[in-house]
Amino acid sequence: MGGIDREKVKGSFHRQAKTYDQYARVQKRVVANLLDQVRKEVGTPGRILDVGCGTGKLLAELHRLHPEAQLFGADLALGMCITAGAHLAAGAFVTADAESLPFIDGAFNLVTSTSTYQWLPALDHAFAEARRVLAPGGIFLFALFGERTLFELKDAHYQALKREGEVEDITHRFFPPSRVEAALAGAGFDQWRVESTLEVELHADVPALLKSLKKIGAGNASPRASAGLYGRKRMLAMMDxxxxxxxxxxxxxxxxxxxxxxxRCP
Structure with a gap:
């Protein structure tokens, strides 16, 4: 996977906190699917942490499901934490990195995360942190976007590069399921599993897709990428x-x- 500019990611999501929920259609379906897993696999968690909590949608649903639980959210982007706090008074929100969580060992019975870990340069430290803050018997449930995400856009961009005689694609890449599996296994969980599925979103045209991605903060996070898709000529070629x-x-x-x-923790 290519490198990730964490400051670029943080700034992008901070700026788009107010428009995120309006455009995050797939992300909302992912939240619903993860909630189904919580219902099936989690008993009565006393303390819940959502890593990359965004606008607080998942925590709000967890609050309805487990109203007695203490709720905590952590997000790299301050704007997201502010928005989440305004949506959910019952939660406590902190600006924090998934690779360095500001909580003591064994603090939570349930750690969740959706649409977050794909923005990390590697998964090992973040998964180890999730394992560290879980109490014995606690469970870690998460969803992230894998390497086939937006393959149509990446392919069209690469083909536009080739038309100009360039062959190096410097867009960042997400993780394959095998890498997620390896990180989970290496984090020290007693039981673990990984599964992959595809979600397809339809847009009127390519500009509508690009606008949607911008409004949720999901730009190209490669440290070598310039603004946009490298100029108007290449952008038009990519769209065609x-x-x-x-x-x-x-x-x-x-x-x-x-x-x-x-x-699951032993």
Whole structure:
């Protein structure tokens, strides 16, 4: 996977905190799916932490499901924490890195996360931190976007590069399921599992897709990437290729690979 500029990620999500919920359609479906897992696998957690809590949507649903639980949210972007705090008075929110959580060992019975870990340069430290803050018998339930996410956009961009005689694609890449599995196994969980599924979102055209991505803060986080998709000429070429290769009568598809994982502490 390519490098990740963490400051770029933090700034982007901070700026888009107010528009995130309006455009995060796939992310909302992921939250709903993770909640189903919580219902099936979690008893009565006393303390819950959501890593990369965003606007607090998952924690708000967890509050409805477990109203007696103490709720904590951590997010790298201050704007997200402010928005989450305004949405959920019952929660405590901190600006923090998933790789360095400001909590004592064994503080939580349940750690959750959705649509967050793909923005990390590696998973090992973050998963080890989730394991560290879980109490014995606690469970870690998460979902992140995998390497096949937005493959149509990446392919169209790469083809536009080739038209200009360039072959190096410096867009960042997300993790494959095998890497997620390895990180979970190495974090010290007693039981763990990983599964992958695809979610497809339809947009009217490529500009509508790009606007949606911008409004949720999901830009190119490669440290070598310049603003946008490298100039108007390349942008127009990319949009033409995308429409020609993947367009349908219903619009253009944007595919997300969602990797769901779980780990239980001994």
């Amino acid at each position: 290729i995308y429409q020609e290769k993947y367009g349908t009568t219903d619009g253009i598809p944007a595919t997300y690979e969602v990797i769901y994982g779980a780990g």
